[in-house]
Amino acid sequence: MTQSVFNFCAGPAMLPASVMAQAKQEFLDWQGQGVSVMEMSHRSAPYIEMAAQAEKDLRDLMSIPDNYKVLFLHGGGRGQFSGVPMNISAANDTADYVLSGQWSQKALEEGQKYLNTQIAADVSVVEGKVFLPTQQQLNLNPDAAFVHYCPNETIEGVEFSYIPETGDVPLVADMSSTILSRPIDVSKFGIIYAGAQKNIGPSGLSVVIVRDDLVGKARKETPAILDYELAVKHDSMYNTPPTYAWYLAGLVFKWLKAQGGLSAIEKVNQHKADTLYRFMDQSDFYRNQVDSTCRSWMNVPFQLADDALNVKFLEQSDAAGLKALKGHRIVGGMRASIYNAMPLAGVEALVSFMADFEKRYG
Structure with a gap:
């Protein structure tokens, strides 16, 4: 399927073209039901079967x-940001937050409403380059209720190259922008959560992967819609779920399997990122301010040599x-978000445009 438009939006982000085509084909009549999947009961047997398969x-x-x-x-x-502390901590507990950008900062600010917090580490800027903290720089409390971090920050374009070691303290990861981009060892985490609108599906859905021993600890004041135990007990259908988003997420999962799974998509993602960074590194016209040790595969911010050209570049x-x-x-400046659904052809088209723009205005 040939594409003439490539959507580099950070989120809601593009979906795989074949997934969109299938959703279009099934929109009015899903699996011969005579109705759209979005207008049928989430408690019907066909929908429950679809949800279980997803x-x-x-x-x-x-x-x-x-x-x-x-x-x-x-x-x-x-x-x-609220659900985690309300489900696995008490009001007098302390949690460690590793700061790496705006989203980890927002998580910290929300967490401060529910328990004591400590900043375990923060980003640093050395000679104009942004660095993430190393494992050795993490100031972790062995008595913390949990350690929270964001493996990939969409705004700053930074990404951890390692999974923090936190001992017996549950590690919580906001993987909204990096989930499914490569294989990970889920057993290293207490909780993984992700908004769907980048690598999973459309906005309105979140996926939470939570270890069994962390279920059933919610505070009594936790809203029912955020209570993990209730969600588990009712198969995520305590109330009406975001049914169409769940269906589309299921199509994306099948698409990923058809690509060869996460090991295969990892190679594609690394190639896409390397292609874009390699071009910028050899150019004096474009610059990326993140150190090469912690550049994001998913979100690539860059600046032009002359900000006065920004409007022309965007137009x-x-x-x-x-x-x-x-x-x-x-x-x-600029930002190219190159999640799973962005084909290599999209990155190559961007690099070609950037090279031509540099020739004309550099």
Whole structure:
């Protein structure tokens, strides 16, 4: 399927073209039911079968151990900023937060409403380059209720190259922007959560992978919609779930399996990122301010040599079918988000445009 438009939006992000085509084909009549999947009961046998298959496919893709529950919930990643502390800590507990950018900062600010918090580490800037803290730089409390971090920050374009070692303290990861981009060892985490709108499906859905021993500890004031135990007991259907988003997520999981799983998609993602970074590194016209040890595979921010050219770059790239390249207002410049659904052809088209733009304005 040939694409003429490539969507580099950080989220809601593009979905695989074949998934969108299948969803379009099934939109009015899903599996011969005569109705759309979004307008049928989530408690009907066909829908429950679809939901169960989506969970199985996700478990297969991520090799999720049997002692972990998989939940499909409302609220996106932000919902779990509250959900995590309310489910696995008491008000007088302390939690460690590793800061790496805006999303880990937002998680910290929300966590401060529910328990004591400590900043275990923060980013550093050395000679204009952004660095993430190393394992040795993490100041961890062995009595903490949990350690929270964001493996990939979409705004700053930084990404941890390692999984923090936290001993017996549960490690909690906001993987909204990096889940399913490569294989990970789920057993190293107490909780993994992710808003769907980057690598899973459309916005409105969040996935929570939680170890069994962390279920059933929610505070009595925890809203029912955030209570992991209730979600487990009702197969994520304590209330009406985001049914269409769940269906689309299931299609994405099947698409990932058809690509060869996470080991295969990892190679594609690394190739895409290397292609874009390699081009920028040899150019004096474009620059990326993240140190090579912690550059994101998923979100690539960059600046032009002359900010006065930003408007021209955005206008002309949009006209060329390269959409949503404007950088976040906090960091400015440009940002190319190249999640799983972005084909290599999209990155190659971007590099070609950037090279041509540099020739004309450099």
